[in-house]
Amino acid sequence: MSSPCIEFRHVSKTFAGAKHIVPALEDVSFVVQPGEFVTIIGPSGSGKSTLFNLCVGLFEPDKGEILIDGERKRNRAGMVGYMPQRDLLLPWRSVLDNVIIPLEIQGIPRKVARQRALEILPHFGLKTFENEYPSALSGGMRQRAALLRTWLMGRSTLLLDEPFGALDALTRKELQNWLLTVWQEFSRTVLFITHDVEEAVYLADRVIVLSPRPGKIKLELTVDLPHPRHQSMTTEPEFGKLVRELLTELGVNT
Numbered sequence: 001m002s003s004p005c006i007e008f009r010h011v012s013k014t015f016a017g018a019k020h021i022v023p024a025l026e027d028v029s030f031v032v033q034p035g036e037f038v039t040i041i042g043p044s045g046s047g048k049s050t051l052f053n054l055c056v057g058l059f060e061p062d063k064g065e066i067l068i069d070g071e072r073k074r075n076r077a078g079m080v081g082y083m084p085q086r087d088l089l090l091p092w093r094s095v096l097d098n099v100i101i102p103l104e105i106q107g108i109p110r111k112v113a114r115q116r117a118l119e120i121l122p123h124f125g126l127k128t129f130e131n132e133y134p135s136a137l138s139g140g141m142r143q144r145a146a147l148l149r150t151w152l153m154g155r156s157t158l159l160l161d162e163p164f165g166a167l168d169a170l171t172r173k174e175l176q177n178w179l180l181t182v183w184q185e186f187s188r189t190v191l192f193i194t195h196d197v198e199e200a201v202y203l204a205d206r207v208i209v210l211s212p213r214p215g216k217i218k219l220e221l222t223v224d225l226p227h228p229r230h231q232s233m234t235t236e237p238e239f240g241k242l243v244r245e246l247l248t249e250l251g252v253n254t
């Protein structure tokens, strides 16, 4: 059997603030297997973004260890594709030249990089928009472009930090369905942070729930709904049951 894509073993992380020390994560252990779609939900400040920053090696844990593709490496940069919480497109570059940035960083000539991006652009609903500047795009389009840029890092595991958080409800639903389609079509592994309970259930094979700070794993919930998902599933009793379970776990009165 292949190694898990991501494995956290008893990871704790504390930050030193100006006056206080802030324990961000405490004894966090979980595993993500190849091909899974796992969502992470938790209150604001529960260490969700810190989990991702640890994965990509921006910081080291104080305790515990992190394995990527079964390897325990100090230099984890570039092992996974990462879309940070506020991933901005460069306003002075066209869509095409924004999404090829990871390829340029890898030293791929711009012409080759553009060609590669153009081939995949239609899958991201961005065909005919390649020469537009970010300011001309809708919020949903901008997020698609930012996702495509992450995609072009060429990694099989993607970490997406609240990518749809700022979108209106309809655009968000459209992008959820689209993301599930490309996830299946290209067999990637996705770890997805959200603060939206319905989104957490709709997308996932499994939901990881973090407690308020310091973040600990409160619950791992398996979502036994079949793929492909359809918005009509959100009205089924099984879906409602999972959503209520999550809300209760998050301390929201149901």
Ligand SMILES: Nc1ncnc2c1ncn2[C@@H]1O[C@H](COP(=O)(O)OP(=O)(O)O)[C@@H](O)[C@H]1O
Pocket: 015, 016, 017, 022, 023, 024, 042, 043, 044, 045, 046, 047, 048, 049, 050, 051, 213
């Ligand atoms: N680089 C950092 N330096 C100091 N404190 C940080 C840093 N990153 C995160 N924190 C603190 O750690 C806690 C968890 O932050 P974060 O992971 O961003 O939470 P979430 O993404 O769940 O909202 C917060 O209290 C935050 O202020």
Ligand SMILES: [Mg+2]
Pocket: 048, 049, 050, 085
């Ligand atoms: Mg965050």
